[in-house]
Amino acid sequence: MSSSETQSLISLSLTNVEFDSSDPIAYAFAYITLSPLVILVVYPTIIVARREVASINMFIGQFSCEILNAVLKRWLKEKRPTDKLGDGYGMPSSHAQFIAYFTTFSILYLYIRITFDQNLWKFPIAFSLIILSITVSYSRIYLDYHTSKQVLVGNIFGVGFALIWFIITESILRSFGVFKLIVESPLAKFFYLRDSSYVPNIIKVEYMNWVALSSKQKKT
Template sequence: MSPNETRSLISLSLTNVEFDSSDPIAYAFAYITLSPLAILVAYTTTIIARREVVSINMFIGQLACEILNAVLKKWLKEKRPIDKLGDGYGMPSSHAQFIAYFTTFSILYLYTRITFSRNLWKFPITLSMIILLISVSYSRIHLNYHTSKQVLVGNIFGASFALIWFILTEYILRSFGMFKLIVESPLAKFFYLRDCSCIPNIIKIEYMNWEALSSKQKKK
């Protein structure tokens, strides 16, 4: 490349969100719309710290849902309401599809696999997740990154994919012993992978185990 030639450069700005600085609501939504990035960090942290196969399964489904979104955008080729905002096409909204998958899968797992001493705790958790879903989805409309239709379609595809993925993995593959086969493999044992979905009130049991070990340490 000669010294006189110029290169075409692009920027990688994962946290770059443009909004009207005079709009205080837009300022708040600029942070809310970054929630998928925080969720990705949570996925990584949870997988490393907990070693639960369900977290890995949910994350794989999330990635598959993102691939589906990219394919749909290439196929539909619908522009964003403002071309200069965001990269690529706008239909369906990847943020809306991401958060819809995350919320739907989480709620399904919450009500079918997790038990608390008081299951009333499930209601505020579910409500919080739905509020997050609505907030992230609306933020894409308010900030003019997507139209209402693009966000709605993203929500539909995300929720539908989560439902299909949940049934396929948590019911069909689990019934065939796939999860048991995974956790009993030498590789899974090497990385201490586990499947606690069949254990009721795992939080209480883990606390009791910690309490017992802590008492033994104190006696020493």
């Protein structure tokens, strides 16, 4: 292989995180900071398994938020704390913006659209999401991939975008019947898409349906 061919090769290392192996906190943060990648895998899994338009809507918003982050980075052109860690610009932190959007949208949907027999269960879920968001954001600072300002701005844009996206889609578009039109379309019916946002305690309803089907199968 010639030298010119060698120089044209690059490495795609999405999970590459550099840290001090002698620091147990850095070691833990190195895994925690990869949470957005895990969430990206969870998104299509939930969409395929559940076929809910709400999940698809949330994912589209997440992708749009990432596009906004890329545009902001190219516009602001602020460097990272050190050139040795991470590629590209650092303002705003994409990890912080990603997890802030995910957390904010999830909590809004949890409290506005989802019902349980005991809604007190919503608090530990929301609290866990907030802790995850704070931990992921702080990991970017601790590992020296971003400054505090870059992480703060990332959180501001993530939270702000989630609020705007939720209001536009879940409040305005839903009130105009857009989601209903989507699930009633031939394409949506072909892929078995559904909208369970108005079903009270959907988890219990689905469980009771399973119990009924299971009992029927046992009798046959």
